[in-house]
Amino acid sequence: MGDASPTLADLLGLSPEQRPWFYSALFMVIALLCAWAVDRGFSRRGRALAILMSGGDLSAEADTRLRFVRRLIVAAIVVFGIALALGQFDGFGRLATSLLASGAIAAAVLGFAARQTLANLVAGVMIAITQPVRVGDWVTFEDVYGEVDDVRLNYTYLRTPGNQRVIIPNEKLASGILRNDTLATRSIDLEVALWLPHTVDTDRAIAVLHSETGCQVTVAETRPEGLRLSVVGDPVSPPDRGRMEGELRTRCMSRLRADGLLPVAAPEGVAAATANQ
Known part of the structure; x- marks a missing residue:
């Protein structure tokens, strides 16, 4: 051989x-x-x-x-x-x-x-299979609102309306509470919360806001310190949500002040509740 x-x-x-x-x-x-x-x-x-x-x-x-x-x-x-x-x-x-x-x-x-790395990897597999979030969805996670830019093995990337990148570990995303505005539809309703003291004429405030905006206005919540009015507008695309909600809130507050229905300085409890919205 x-x-x-x-x-x-x-x-x-x-x-x-x-x-x-x-x-x-x-x-x-x-x-x-x-x-x-x-x-x-x-x-x-x-x-x-x-x-x-x-x-x-x-x-x-x-x-x-x-x-x-x-x-x-x-x-x-x-x-x-x-x-x-x-x-x-x-x-x-x-x-x-x-x-x-x-x-x-x-x-x-x-x-x-490797516990943390493996946990993120397993969570990433579950997210890819169950898909509570998808690339292109607009989501809110722990007060961060943005578009899902990418779902990787260990991390999910969000892009905020201000073009900032927020990186979330997949394990945290899978175990946390997530709001997905575009899971079933590509548009979302505008919704603005306004807190008023109980001394305000609620029926008049609702009528004034409806006349000003043409939106549906309802009493969404009452507390000892005041009540919350919900103003719901027409559906908009997620990237425009923040800007248009700000514009709608400004219109509502300006009209209430002009009609004497919104105090210049809200009571302490109402101000705190408004800040939490």
């Missing part, structure tokens, strides 16, 4: 000590190239194929899942490449064997160290 074919390391004239480092670097480069190719393929061809299969524009649900699956596959390729690279060293093999021998301890230590 003839001699075995020379390997790439033989052709390069690498010594036995150099070979593990060479193959380790080679596997990492191959893994990164594969990850890049998959990412580019999903970004272009995968998106085009999804649009073709849906017969029109790509839905928010499909877009969110496509992004998440793409990143999950890329991460898996990179992790596999790192494992192959480390496997070229004999010391790593002995370390892996010893860790497997004490698997319970290793699993406990690793799980504790």
